[in-house]
Amino acid sequence: MRDYRDAKAMAQAVRGFLADHSVKITNSQSLELIAKAFGVSDWNTLAAAVRGEVTAPRTKIATSSATIDAGIRPRTPRFSTELELTLQRALGYADARKHQYTTLEHLLLALTHDANASKVMRACGVDLAALQKSLTDYIDNELRTLVVEAGASPGESRPTAAFQRVMQRAESHAEQMGQQEITGANMTVVIFTERLSPAVRRLYSQNMTAEDAANFVERGIIKRSGTAAP
Known part of the structure; x- marks a missing residue:
């Protein structure tokens, strides 16, 4: 990517792809997701970084690329295409309900439909259908306070x-594991760090722990009661 417009084109492509699959997101959300995929905090930061890259001296850019190519500084893992779609799905769940914020409960519900994340959960003995129902009930009934007030602009869940x-x-x-891409499996392991969240409590209620997730993702160990899909 060498132009500010390239990043916008990527955002438009993601938005169009999701629309073809009946997942509607706003232009702002697609821009924010592309920013996250490049490892920056928000779209404005990415836009500024791209502008800086375009105007930087050619020798400086060449030196930076050579350093990376020489293996002196490893590349930062990027979000896999599937995980990008999963994150968009989570935002879509919040938008569909006019929620101002997208929470870990929206995220975990989206991860139950992510091939990599759901494989981890099944290997740890999670009943995905029961988890999906529990999360949906919580989102619909307990997160009503997140609904955007009348007159506000919906579709901008953050x-x-x-x-x-x-x-x-x-x-x-993902970086510690030497992966080039971040997947739903990585998300499933680290979501347990938010151990007080209702999302994680629902995993605990199915007897899934952080250790179970790490054992499968990092060591390939299936929990005795779990089943790993191919």
Whole structure:
């Protein structure tokens, strides 16, 4: 990517792809997701970084690229395509309910439909259908206070601080494992760091623990009562 417009084109492509699959998001949300995929906090930060790259001296850019290519500084893992869609799905759940914020409960519900994350949960003995029902009931009944007031602009749901912390920790986990991409499996391991959240409590209620998740993702150990899908 060498132009500010390239990032916008990527956002438009993601938004169009999701629309083709009946998942509607706003332009602002697609821009924010692309920013997260590049490992920055928000779209404005990414836009500024891209502008800086375009105007930087050519020798400086070449030196930076050579350093990375030489293996001196490892590349930061990027979100996999599937995980990007999962994050968009979580935002979509919040938008569909006109929620001002996208919480860990929206995220975990989206992860139950993510191939990598759901594989981890099944390996740890989680009943996905029961978990989905529990999360949906909680989101519909307990998060009514997040509904945007009349007259406000819907469709602009933003991730909570806990949601963003989990995203950052997933990146660190993938990097520690030497992965080039961050997947739903990484998210499932690190979501347990938010142990007081209703989302994590629902995993605990199904006897899934952080250790169970880490054992499967990091060591390939299936919990005795679990089943790992191919």
